[in-house]
Amino acid sequence: MSSLSSIRTILDAWTGTVAGAIVTGLERMVAPRLVRLVEDEKGTFALEAAKPENSLKEIAFGDGKFAAANLAQIVRGSRVEIVLRPSRFLFRPLELPARAADFLDGIVRAQIDRLTPWSAGDAVFGCSAPVAQGSESLTTLIAAAPRRLVIGYVEAVSGYHPSAIAIVTEAAEGGRIKVFEQKSRGAIDPVRLSRTLQAVLAVAAVTAVVGSIAAGYLADSLSTQENELQQQITQRRAAIRGIDGGERSPLALLERRKYETPASVIVLESLSRLLPDHTYVTEMHLAGNKVQISGITRDAPSLIPLIEQSQHFTRATFYAPTTRSSTDPGERFHIEAQIEPRNAP
Structure with missing residues (x-):
């Protein structure tokens, strides 16, 4: 069981990395417009958009809704980043071996219930870019918050049909940490793409095994037919040469008829x-x-x-x-x- 678990972990990490690279490449090729909602100390949001003429001074949030009349026109089809105050999050530093940099998300997910009061299913979390501490270790900063806290903001924006919604926060040392991301139905989800890649690999493996078995069966069948044909050819040649028929063989009859x-x-x-x-x-x-x-x-x-x-x-x-x-x-x-x-x- 441990070997199967290790293989599954390696496969998840590999497909996740490939899916992330594919999504990143596609997003760089066709990048949606970015709209950022930044929360201040009063609980209101400032809108940062690419077009200043469509920007709003201040947007209030209450009863699960953003109070802005033309926010739907600005958000539709855009990538929305909701920047929440750091006070809403719990921050924990984490030190890891240097070789764990490629599997950082999976490691954090496995240890989130030890680092925070919530389980992985009840929390949203993310980590900052790892910082090398010598050649053997690295450190990262984990930000986590209850899932129910951010779902209200996500649902309030989802009705405006953005291409993606991300929840981020500002770390004390600087730099933003993304703790949640949701893409629209038409966008590519790395998790779903990773599962699709795993399904494709499974189908390819099954097809290869079935093809190998079928090829072996066909090879045995063709070999049997070839041996049967070879035996028939040998018998025909023996009959023609008179090896089995003596004086009544076709060759002997032709020879006798030649002289008679x-x-x-x-x-x-x-x-x-x-x-x-x-x-x-x-x-x-x-x-x-x-x-x-x-x-x-x-x-x-x-x-x-x-x-x-x-x-x-x-x-x-x-x-x-x-x-x-x-x-x-x-x-x-x-x-x-x-x-x-x-x-x-």
């Missing part, structure tokens, strides 16, 4: 060597292991013995009558024969 099926080129080459020069082949048909040729020759019967003498052909015969025309230079023959495949070297 007659090649048309070899058939044509063999016929061209067998037939005499006076014989002309006009048509040739291959159907399975049978070849049919037709053409013109001087002596058709002599072709049958020539074809059968070849090692490539058997059972040569005429499948149509031999005819002779007056226009033909010889006999027109039609012979078919059985092919003996001899494709091997």
